[in-house]
Amino acid sequence: ELIVVLWVLCAETDEEAERLASSGIMAFTLLRRGQLVTVPPVEKALQFIREERAQPAPGVFPVQADRRRILGSPARVREGIEAAVREYGASEAMLVTITYEHEARRRSYELIAKAFGLTS
Numbered sequence: 526e527l528i529v530v531l532w533v534l535c536a537e538t539d540e541e542a543e544r545l546a547s548s549g550i551m552a553f554t555l556l557r558r559g560q561l562v563t564v565p566p567v568e569k570a571l572q573f574i575r576e577e578r579a580q581p582a583p584g585v586f587p588v589q590a591d592r593r594r595i596l597g598s599p600a601r602v603r604e605g606i607e608a609a610v611r612e613y614g615a616s617e618a619m620l621v622t623i624t625y626e627h628e629a630r631r632r633s634y635e636l637i638a639k640a641f642g643l644t645s
Contacts (some may be wrong), residue, residue, distance in 0.1 A: 529615040531606060532594045534622050535636040536629070540595040546596050547571045558626035566625050599640035
């Protein structure tokens, strides 16, 4: 059996998911540069991303997309998870949601469960 691990963040809209994901994006960008930080608040992360994109520093790991990062509304996230499972030939997907706000993380998992019909 093959399991694919995906970073997934689901919200009511694509825009809200991308906003909430900024915390994890900042943390991962800095980790790739050798800087270990706690997951920052969304507003701090959004400012970091804006500054990085406006003035990219030469020779440092840029803020970038990640093919195993799936963000968006429930329909978009379900489609992305299913596509990743097919692409990797996996029989299971393990999902990790990284964001600053605990309630947003919990809501993400609830929306994903509902998108797959896993709620009671």
